[in-house]
Every structure is written in C-alpha cells, then in structure tokens.
Amino acid sequence: MDQFNKRHETIISAGIDIGTSTTKLIISRFSLMNVAGTTHVPRIEIVDKEILYKSPVFRTPLLDASTIDTQGVERIVRSQYEEAGVTPSQIETGAVIITGETATKRNASEMIHHLSHEAGDFLVATAGPDLEGIIAAKGSGAYDYSAKSGKVIANIDIGGGTANMAVYKDKKLLGTCTMHIGGRLIEFQNGRVSSISPPVERLLAEQGWRLRVGDSADSPAVQQVTNFMADSLARIVSHDVASEDQVLLLGHTPSWQDHVDAIVFSGGVSECMYQHELGQVQVAEYDDIGVRLAEALKRNNRLQSFDWLEPVETVRATVLGAGTQTTEISGATIQVAPHELPLKNIPIYQHDFMFDLRKGLDLFDSAISEAIALYDSTREGQNFALYISNLPYMGFRDIQTLSQAIIRLMEKRPDPAQPIILIIQSDHAKVIGQTLVAMNVQQSVICVDQINVETGDYIDIGKALDSGVVPVVVKTLTFHTS
Amino acid sequence: MNEQLIEQITKMVVEKLQETKGLSETRKSDETMPVNLFAEAPVGRAVTVENPEADPAGAVTFHRTAEQKQPSAAPSQMTAAEACKKHDTKKQSDGKETELAELRKKTPARVGVGRAGSRPKTKTWLQFRLDHAAAVDAVYGEVPDELLSRLDLFQVHSRVADKEEYIRRPDLGRRLSDESKQTVMEKCKKGPTVQIVASNGLSAKAIEENLEDVYLSLEQSLRNLNIDMGTTFYVDKGRVALMDEIGEMLQPDVVVMLIGERPGLVSAESLSAYLCYQPRIGTIEADRMVISNIHKGGIPPVEAGAYLGTVIQKVLKYEASGVSLVNKEG
Structure with missing residues (x-):
C-alpha cells in the first residue's frame, strides 16, 4: 500500500535572524507527504526537515547606533545563498526575524520588508519580542x-x-x-x-x-x-x-x-x-x-x-526556529485563486459561531463592521482575513446560507473588489469556496482551513504547491492571555 | 421483540445505573445516548480495580484465577515512608487520569474505560451492546422515500429479493433486476460524462444522514467545473460492482457510487464514494477508487462532495482511476 503514498514534494525554506549583536542564516528543505490513508481525503504534512546550510555567525552590520546597514545585511544574505548554492527564487517559504535591540532601529521595518522581498519568493517578515x-x-x-x-x-x-x-x-x-x-x-x-x-x-x-x-x-x-x-x-x-x-x-x-x-x-x-x-x-x-x-x-x-x-x-x-518552525501547511481540500498568491501581512479577524449557525449569523454583521473598524478605520482598503471558528455540523443548505451572508457582508468593505480571504477552522474550505464561486461571487476567493489563528494575528499565505496545499505562516504579534 | 422497546429498556437500565451511582451526570447526557457513539468520559474513576474482599466471611471462597504479584501488605505494617509513597501514588494516579483523558480525546476507540474484575463495567458493556445494535439496525434499515423524492431520484432494485439474500449472495447485488434495467434505460441520459448512483449497501442510515449533503455539494462542484452529469438514481440493495453493469448500459466516462459502508461500532452511518473510469463488466477491483469515512465524525459530507469534484476532474484528465491513475500520474 505504501507505494501510493510515496510521492514526496520538497520545498526550500530560509530563516534569517538579524539580532542585536549577530546575524545568521539557515537553509533547510522540507519534505511534504500525504499522510492520510489511500481511501481518505489527503492530508499533507511536513514529514521531514533537513538542514542544508548553516551560515557562520556574523556581526550585525550597523551604519551608526540607530541605523542598520541594509546593504551590509543584504551582502551577507547574498553571499550565504551563494555559499549554500541557492537563489532567492528557490526559497519558497521561511521567515526573516529582526530581534532584540535591532528591532528598535530607525530603519528596522523598512529593512526587513525589503529583505523579505529580495531574499525569497515567500519569505515572511516578522518582529516582536513575544x-x-x-x-x-x-x-x-x-x-x-x-x-x-x-x-x-x-x-x-x-x-x-x-x-x-x-x-x-x-x-x-x-x-x-x-x-x-x-x-x-x-x-x-x-x-x-x-x-x-x-x-x-x-x-x-x-x-x-x-x-x-x-x-x-x-x-x-x-x-x-x-x-x-x-x-x-x-x-x-x-x-x-x-x-x-x-x-x-x-x-x-x-x-x-x-x-x-x-x-x-x-x-x-x-x-x-x-x-x-x-x-x-x-x-x-x-x-x-x-x-x-x-x-x-x-x-x-x-x-x-x-x-x-x-x-x-x-x-x-x-534562526533555526525561524527557518524550520514557522511554516504550516493548510488543509488539502481548499479553494484558492492562484493569481492572488502570495498574500502577505493579512490581519485576522475571528468570528466565533459558538456551534450555532443562527446565532453566529445574527452577530455576523456587527462582526464584519468591527473588523473593518479595527483594521481599516481610515477606510483606505486594508483587507483582512475572516477566521470562522466553531461552526456547528453543517449541511449543504447551511453552507449556502453562510456563503450568502459572506458575500453580502464582504460587499461592505471599503474596497469590495479585494479578494475574499477566509480561514475556516473545520474542514469546510473547499465546499464554502466552491459555493461562493457557484454563487458567481465577483471577487477572487482564498479559502483555506485547518489553520489555528485568532484576532490580532497576521497571516501570510504562499503560492499553492503541487499537492494543492498552501504554506502558511502565522505571526502572533501580540500575546493573548486566556 | 419490538426494537424501540429494547432501546427504551436499555436506556432505562443505563439511567438507573447512573442514578444509583449518584454521579453528577445530568439526564441530558442520557437523552443524547442513542447518538452518543462513544462515551466521552468513563463513568466514575476509570482506572480503579475493584478487588474482591480479601477475606470473605460467607461460605463462598474466592480463588485467584490469575497469577498475581505480591498482594498488598497488611495496612498495619505501613511505614511513614510508605505512607508518603502512597500520597505520591495518589498524585500519580491523578496525573494518569489526565493522561488517559488526553488519550481518549485522540481516538473514538474504547480506551481507558476501566474494568470491574476481569470484565468490562456495566455501562461500558451496555454502550457496546447499544452500538452493536445500532450497527445491526443500519444494515436492516430502509432509506425513507421522502429523501429520494426530495432529491428527485427514482428507485430501482438489484436482483436480490431480501436482506438475508443480499448478505448471502453478493453476486446478485451486483446486477440489476430485468425490470430495473428497463427503467434505467428508459429514464437515464445515455453517455454522460459522470453517472452518479446511490445505494443503501450495508447501511441505510449512511444514505439517510449523508446522501443529501454529499450529492448537492458534488452536483455543485461538477457544475462549477463544467462537467456534464447523467440522471442520478437510487438502487435498493446494491453492491459496489453494480457500477460495472451500469457502465455497460449507459456508457458514462465515470461512475460515482455513493454507498453505505458496513457499519462498525464507532459509526453506523459512514458513507463511501466509489469511483471508476469507464467501468464495464469484468473491470478489475484495482481500477476502482474510494473516498471512505464520510460522516459526521469523519470527513464532513459537504466537504467530501466538493472534494469528489476535483477527484473526478483528475480521473477525466488522466482517463484512468485506481492503481492505473496512480501509475499515470507518476
């Protein structure tokens, strides 16, 4: 039976840590495999992580006490890619993290976004002490x-x-x-x-x-x-x-x-x-x-x-954590519009249905208004991802009701033409995505599931891989105590 | 005996047992019993072993039937150190209880349910009997006509006369009756891309609970993908390989057979979707493929329907299914 499952897919991940004193880089290779039985809906997981290259520990280059030497950092990254034998276009996932005092430098945010753009296809910029x-x-x-x-x-x-x-x-x-x-x-x-x-x-x-x-x-x-x-x-x-x-x-x-x-x-x-x-x-x-x-x-x-x-x-x-532990894999049955990916730095708004469709839908309107107020108070068109959690057991007609509500509410966004980004806690992404398409929704739809997030998190969604899944990096920038 | 009566009595006994134990379990959980496929927590302390009295006063003498290591020492000999240790074991057993609760969360199997001597506890045993009865009911149940008319499906029959024969003669379940053949030929569109067939198989309950959601979701998925669909119908007491004859008759590219799975003790309402590219009489089993475990506690039926659409798309693209598809995909 094993032979059916043996098809591996690999992706290359980079981790770059720019700290107060030192900067280092790591390149690793993830193997993805369908771990579900042959008669089940596939479940793609990262089954192996292999470190391909560890850079030496460099001094973090600074121009002066309050400015990072962006070019210096880029030089280090490029030289290390060369040493490792990879090019930025091969990097399919991973994270750049700026840590400690360096994160407080004047050009920290600019530098990290520049680097995440330059150093890989889907390299996520992260910061924050937590x-x-x-x-x-x-x-x-x-x-x-x-x-x-x-x-x-x-x-x-x-x-x-x-x-x-x-x-x-x-x-x-x-x-x-x-x-x-x-x-x-x-x-x-x-x-x-x-x-x-x-x-x-x-x-x-x-x-x-x-x-x-x-x-x-x-x-x-x-x-x-x-x-x-x-x-x-x-x-x-x-x-x-x-x-x-x-x-x-x-x-x-x-x-x-x-x-x-x-x-x-x-x-x-x-x-x-x-x-x-x-x-x-x-x-x-x-x-x-x-x-x-x-x-x-x-x-x-x-x-x-x-x-x-x-x-x-x-x-x-x-750097090891950034390079190997930040990427998650979405559920295998999802609906994504390929041309919209990758998407970066999308804030999450959670709507909890509390296992009751009616009640959840009643509160849906105010939830969306709140999401818009939270992330796009100036109505400039900052999109957000809607995280739908604790759905009850859903029949097909329930899915239709929910999808209609989603379409109606997404029109309320300041820029309704933006893609609809949904993250579903339970295994329902494919059917909800398909139902939206069947209802002739005007916007592109990105609907993924089996990722755990909450309001306040940011999410980056990478390009779809051959096995149909998307790599996802969730960034918890604020810590919530429960 | 009347089936409902049996269920009622079982319920009453279970209720009585819980009441006398004086546990804080609410009656509400009892009311949900029939659909509670496995107990979320065992009743009482799960890992306790009820030892028979060491020195029974009556005429009955107990014999140890299994070898035991050192029966526990007399309480009077317990030293301070041992008392301390005992305190530790209590702590440990609390830890073990949470560990067991963790394990129970991970599987619907009956793990960590405790025992009374060498046999299961009454609650566990009754739950087991109840689940077993639900499985039997699923096999002998019927799909309500109301469901079929709601989905606008017509009904035909295999060559099987009754359930007993259905179980004894799988070969007869793989062929349509002459009358049914005629009906199918009259009512169905010929040469569709996808022909969907539903059958109760070994669980009418599976069809009752899941068919509508899987079917509507699959229909929508095929429409989105612009894949042409034939006239769906329902076969009473069919087997998976019945799709070969249907393939022969209607000449579709793909047959999808939604059929009730043999019920188990975890779920009696699990549905399978069997697929095959151009099934004909003599098709080998390796060319069939299946998405199984479609039910509330497995793959949600709506999601399964949506996923089936993409599987059909792949089957059509490679013009193969089953092992042949795996080979062609490389």
Missing part, C-alpha cells in the same frame, strides 16, 4: 521537550539586547515575557567600559551604583549589574516580580500563571554556558558582559532550583 521568544523556544528544543516530558518549560533566549522568555507545557504556549537582559548592554574596549545602554543606565541610577563610560571593565558595578540581572530573571521565572524589576521589563509582566519546572537557556549568552560552537568557523569575538552574565546565571541559587535542560541550539535557536 514572537522572538516563541520562535527561539521552538529552535532550542524547549517546545519539543515540553511535549515529551509533560513539564512546564521556560525557554530563556538571551542575546545581545534582550532576554525573551516563552513558557510551554505540552506544546501549548502558556505565556511570554521580555526583559532588558543581554550581553551587549554594557560593552568594553581595551579593558574599559565603552558603552552603557539606556535600560542599564536607569538600573544604575535606581540602585545607586556608579558606573560610567571609561571606567575599568573590572569595576564592581559590572558584577552588581550582572548579578542583579540573574536575580531579576529568577524572580520573573518564578512569577515573583519585585518593584525593582520593572526597570528591566520590556512590555508586559510574565503572562503565564503556572509553576515552571524546568528552564532552557538559548541565545548568544547560552553559548557562553554550553560552547556548542567551539571550534567552528569565525565565531565573532565580543567584548561585553555576555560571558560574565552567563557566569552570574550559572551561579544563581534560585535559578539552580529549576531543572536545567541543555538546548539543541544555543546562539542559533532563533
């Missing part, structure tokens, strides 16, 4: 550990600028938190302090410690800062936030409620703990507090009370 933590947790192996062990696992990715935490249990995200803890927050030159980042300046002022540019790198204040960072991190992981920790928090307080069993460190600072990259080519030399911060974390008693698990990747966790 997303960084999530992607790093997937790359470090913490996400997988959480399923194997059933424990609550916190992944702590500490790079040059920020520490991004994501807490998982059984592959379910429980919460995230981001802190100003990183190797590059104090830099040295010739044994002297050469720069102190603003959050650390604030911390010094609050605590009354004295450290200035030009001071000796061995000043006791440096030690005080790294120790404080380790203590503060331990408090955050334990969900025991003290008032003095506020200065290091970036954004919200920890959003998980559970007791953390085990911790995994990833990111550049964890490399100082585990030395995975030892003996590999040109690991950039850093003259900053990274090594001392790693020491302080290892010495910290409170952190020692957790189980420590070694990451599968240290400094490359985020």
Whole structure:
C-alpha cells in the first residue's frame, strides 16, 4: 500500500535572524507527504526537515547606533545563498526575524520588508519580542521537550539586547515575557567600559551604583549589574516580580500563571554556558558582559532550583526556529485563486459561531463592521482575513446560507473588489469556496482551513504547491492571555 | 421483540445505573445516548480495580484465577515512608487520569474505560451492546422515500429479493433486476460524462444522514467545473460492482457510487464514494477508487462532495482511476 503514498514534494525554506549583536542564516528543505490513508481525503504534512546550510555567525552590520546597514545585511544574505548554492527564487517559504535591540532601529521595518522581498519568493517578515521568544523556544528544543516530558518549560533566549522568555507545557504556549537582559548592554574596549545602554543606565541610577563610560571593565558595578540581572530573571521565572524589576521589563509582566519546572537557556549568552560552537568557523569575538552574565546565571541559587535542560541550539535557536518552525501547511481540500498568491501581512479577524449557525449569523454583521473598524478605520482598503471558528455540523443548505451572508457582508468593505480571504477552522474550505464561486461571487476567493489563528494575528499565505496545499505562516504579534 | 422497546429498556437500565451511582451526570447526557457513539468520559474513576474482599466471611471462597504479584501488605505494617509513597501514588494516579483523558480525546476507540474484575463495567458493556445494535439496525434499515423524492431520484432494485439474500449472495447485488434495467434505460441520459448512483449497501442510515449533503455539494462542484452529469438514481440493495453493469448500459466516462459502508461500532452511518473510469463488466477491483469515512465524525459530507469534484476532474484528465491513475500520474 505504501507505494501510493510515496510521492514526496520538497520545498526550500530560509530563516534569517538579524539580532542585536549577530546575524545568521539557515537553509533547510522540507519534505511534504500525504499522510492520510489511500481511501481518505489527503492530508499533507511536513514529514521531514533537513538542514542544508548553516551560515557562520556574523556581526550585525550597523551604519551608526540607530541605523542598520541594509546593504551590509543584504551582502551577507547574498553571499550565504551563494555559499549554500541557492537563489532567492528557490526559497519558497521561511521567515526573516529582526530581534532584540535591532528591532528598535530607525530603519528596522523598512529593512526587513525589503529583505523579505529580495531574499525569497515567500519569505515572511516578522518582529516582536513575544514572537522572538516563541520562535527561539521552538529552535532550542524547549517546545519539543515540553511535549515529551509533560513539564512546564521556560525557554530563556538571551542575546545581545534582550532576554525573551516563552513558557510551554505540552506544546501549548502558556505565556511570554521580555526583559532588558543581554550581553551587549554594557560593552568594553581595551579593558574599559565603552558603552552603557539606556535600560542599564536607569538600573544604575535606581540602585545607586556608579558606573560610567571609561571606567575599568573590572569595576564592581559590572558584577552588581550582572548579578542583579540573574536575580531579576529568577524572580520573573518564578512569577515573583519585585518593584525593582520593572526597570528591566520590556512590555508586559510574565503572562503565564503556572509553576515552571524546568528552564532552557538559548541565545548568544547560552553559548557562553554550553560552547556548542567551539571550534567552528569565525565565531565573532565580543567584548561585553555576555560571558560574565552567563557566569552570574550559572551561579544563581534560585535559578539552580529549576531543572536545567541543555538546548539543541544555543546562539542559533532563533534562526533555526525561524527557518524550520514557522511554516504550516493548510488543509488539502481548499479553494484558492492562484493569481492572488502570495498574500502577505493579512490581519485576522475571528468570528466565533459558538456551534450555532443562527446565532453566529445574527452577530455576523456587527462582526464584519468591527473588523473593518479595527483594521481599516481610515477606510483606505486594508483587507483582512475572516477566521470562522466553531461552526456547528453543517449541511449543504447551511453552507449556502453562510456563503450568502459572506458575500453580502464582504460587499461592505471599503474596497469590495479585494479578494475574499477566509480561514475556516473545520474542514469546510473547499465546499464554502466552491459555493461562493457557484454563487458567481465577483471577487477572487482564498479559502483555506485547518489553520489555528485568532484576532490580532497576521497571516501570510504562499503560492499553492503541487499537492494543492498552501504554506502558511502565522505571526502572533501580540500575546493573548486566556 | 419490538426494537424501540429494547432501546427504551436499555436506556432505562443505563439511567438507573447512573442514578444509583449518584454521579453528577445530568439526564441530558442520557437523552443524547442513542447518538452518543462513544462515551466521552468513563463513568466514575476509570482506572480503579475493584478487588474482591480479601477475606470473605460467607461460605463462598474466592480463588485467584490469575497469577498475581505480591498482594498488598497488611495496612498495619505501613511505614511513614510508605505512607508518603502512597500520597505520591495518589498524585500519580491523578496525573494518569489526565493522561488517559488526553488519550481518549485522540481516538473514538474504547480506551481507558476501566474494568470491574476481569470484565468490562456495566455501562461500558451496555454502550457496546447499544452500538452493536445500532450497527445491526443500519444494515436492516430502509432509506425513507421522502429523501429520494426530495432529491428527485427514482428507485430501482438489484436482483436480490431480501436482506438475508443480499448478505448471502453478493453476486446478485451486483446486477440489476430485468425490470430495473428497463427503467434505467428508459429514464437515464445515455453517455454522460459522470453517472452518479446511490445505494443503501450495508447501511441505510449512511444514505439517510449523508446522501443529501454529499450529492448537492458534488452536483455543485461538477457544475462549477463544467462537467456534464447523467440522471442520478437510487438502487435498493446494491453492491459496489453494480457500477460495472451500469457502465455497460449507459456508457458514462465515470461512475460515482455513493454507498453505505458496513457499519462498525464507532459509526453506523459512514458513507463511501466509489469511483471508476469507464467501468464495464469484468473491470478489475484495482481500477476502482474510494473516498471512505464520510460522516459526521469523519470527513464532513459537504466537504467530501466538493472534494469528489476535483477527484473526478483528475480521473477525466488522466482517463484512468485506481492503481492505473496512480501509475499515470507518476
């Protein structure tokens, strides 16, 4: 029977991580296969991920303190593509992620969109501290550990600028938190302090410690800062936030409620703990507090009370996550207008039917108005994707009723000619898409299913693959606590 | 005996059992019993083992029929450490219970339902009997005429006289009766691209529940794809290979046979769609293909109908079905 299922399809994925200190790239190949039985409707899944190329770790090129050297980054990417033997047109999926302090640079957004356009057919631009933590947790192996062990696992990715935490249990995200803890927050030159980042300046002022540019790198204040960072991190992981920790928090307080069993460190600072990259080519030399911060974390008693698990990747966790863990595959029975793809950065609006078609339809009008108000308040024609969840059991006549409502409501959009983008939670995309077409809908229809999203997420939908599915990247830019 | 009466009695017994157990399960869940194909949670604590009294006072003596490892030590000998351990096991068994609940979510099979001694619990056993009865009913049930007239399908018959013969003589289910042949030749369009045939097969329930949604969705899908459709009809007590004779008679390019599947204990209302490119008498089984498991808990019927359209499109493109299609597709 196996021979019917053996038809593999492969796609090439790229991950590019532009961090505070370092930039790296990864090229991998996904194998897609129909995993459903021969008598079932096909179900296409990614069955294998093979890393084709890992770039060395580069210094992130900057023009000055607040500007990224876009051309420099592009040069790195092009040279590495060449090294890996791929061209941008071969890259069918993947993500560019801009992380840590780099995301706050003046030209960050412009740079990342430019790069996602230049470096691949369907390369998704991503940013945001919560997303960084999530992607790093997937790359470090913490996400997988959480399923194997059933424990609550916190992944702590500490790079040059920020520490991004994501807490998982059984592959379910429980919460995230981001802190100003990183190797590059104090830099040295010739044994002297050469720069102190603003959050650390604030911390010094609050605590009354004295450290200035030009001071000796061995000043006791440096030690005080790294120790404080380790203590503060331990408090955050334990969900025991003290008032003095506020200065290091970036954004919200920890959003998980559970007791953390085990911790995994990833990111550049964890490399100082585990030395995975030892003996590999040109690991950039850093003259900053990274090594001392790693020491302080290892010495910290409170952190020692957790189980420590070694990451599968240290400094490359985020790039590995971006390159291999961001792509999802849609259901196999879908309806897409090929000429409209790929679609990028489409905001999601969720309408929950609560298993009752009548009630759901009654609230449908106000839901669409709300979606328009939310994403296109100035009525400039920003399209959105409608996520239809919790549909009841649907007969054909129910599908027709629903489709009619969709057509009617989509006309209300400021620019009704835009494609209708639907994401259906249950396996109904093909029939709803077909029904819309049968009703002579004027717009193009993109109707996919079996993707989990919610209001506030953004989605990128790639071109249809040979097996009829589309690759999808969901970007959770904001974290919702339930 | 009257079938409804049996169902009523079974329901009553199940209700009584639950009431006496004093569990917080509402009667509502009892009312939904007949369609509740498998219990979502076992009643009571699922993994407890009810041990017979170690020292029965009566005249009856219990013998161990299976070898057991070290029966538990007398309670008086329990040390503090053991008490602690016992506390742990309680924690562990809670953990196990959530783990079991996880497993149960993943399969409709009857896993983690517990046991009483060496046999299933009464609730489990009754549920099993109920599901089995539903399966039997599905085989012996009839498709309501109202459904056929709503979909504007006419009815013909295979050569089978009754259900008993249908089960004993598959060969007769693969041929139309002489009278039916005549009706088909009179009423049906000749040489259509796609001929759809429905039959109760081994589950009338499957047709009753799913035919309308699959059929309307498939019809729409074919219309969207501009594929020409013949005159659909319904065959009472047909078999899959009946499509060969129909292919011979009407000369369609593709026959789609929507037929009730042999019922199982998970679902008694599962429908299959068999497809074949130019089936004729003597067509080999390898040239047929099937989309199975079409029902509420499997592939939604509306989605299956929509998907069938694209499968038919592929069959027409490659002018082959089944293994031949796989070979041609490369």
